Amino acid sequence: MKAVLMLMFWALCLLQMAAKGGAEKGGEVTVDKMTVPVVSIQDPSLIDFFVSEFFIAETLVTRLEIIDATRNGFGEDDLVKTYPSEQIYFPVPSDSAQKIMNSWRFKANFQIVTENRAPEEFENLPQQKAENGILASILRGVNRNYQDQPINIWFQRDSSGVTFEMWGFKESALTYSPPPPPVPDSVVTYDLVHVIRSDTLLNTDSTLYDLIYVYKTVSDTLYFDDGVKVE
Structure with a gap:
């Protein structure tokens, strides 16, 4: 079985059509983003199993995505997306299918949830120096250019390039401050x-x-x- 848990699946809370309709009626509509776990299945035998379990009437399915839309574990009331057709289905898992889905858990390689602290405190942690160093660098940039709260940041880098997004912040509180000059490795005293x-x-x-x-x-x-x- 080859089931790969993907880190992020961007889901629009409200569709563009709904947002347009709400605007026409004078109502206030908020479009946001959320992250949910996604299982990507490419093993042919496992694809055939779930196609049969979910009564998917397609003759060609090369990849299957099961989206934890409820964010409470994979199961009923979630979404199934097939490829290459990109059709969406609502699964009703049997006991055998649900048993397999219960074994799927997403675990981040690195995650930290803590209070707002100075970047230096993360850099001085004895474990996971590289990971905490990345976090400290992000905090320095945010603290220098944005003094308010809240703010949401999404960053991704792969072979195709870099994606960086920010949202949910007050634009009036965003002010550019240049970084301090670098400190030389050695200082000569005269x-x-x-x-x-x-x-x-x-x-x-x-x-x-x-x-x-x-x-x-x-x-x-x-x-x-x-x-x-x-x-």
Whole structure:
């Protein structure tokens, strides 16, 4: 059995037709997005099993998607989508079909649900440094350019490119703030010494020593064209 749980399935809460109809009647319609688990089935024997169980009258089904529309586990009242026809069906699983569907669980590779905290706190966590580092980078960008709440972000990267979406935020609170200049790997310190008085000391072993009396030291900060700061 080859059943692959897909991370996201974007479902429009209200169809475009419904939104248009509501606008014409003067009613307020909100179009939003939600994420639900989806099982993608490509194994021919398993496809044949569910096509028979759900009484799907199609002669060619190469892929089957079962969408957890209720978000309470796969089963009755969910949706089934067939390919290549892209038809939608409402399944009524038998006991044997429901037993298979009960074994499907989506588990994120990384998930964290916590209170609003500083990005540095996530970076300093001892476990999952890379994952928490990505989260910290996102938080820095959000905190720098958006000071309000709430905000929803969706990001996906695959072989075809990058998809990034933001919604549910107050546009008036969105203000660009440039990132701080990068910190160099090494900082060179220059000490400027003013010699006020010098003298010569002659020891019995004929070794000559120059004595320098330092009354004052001055430190300064140098700025280079590439943004490197040296103190």
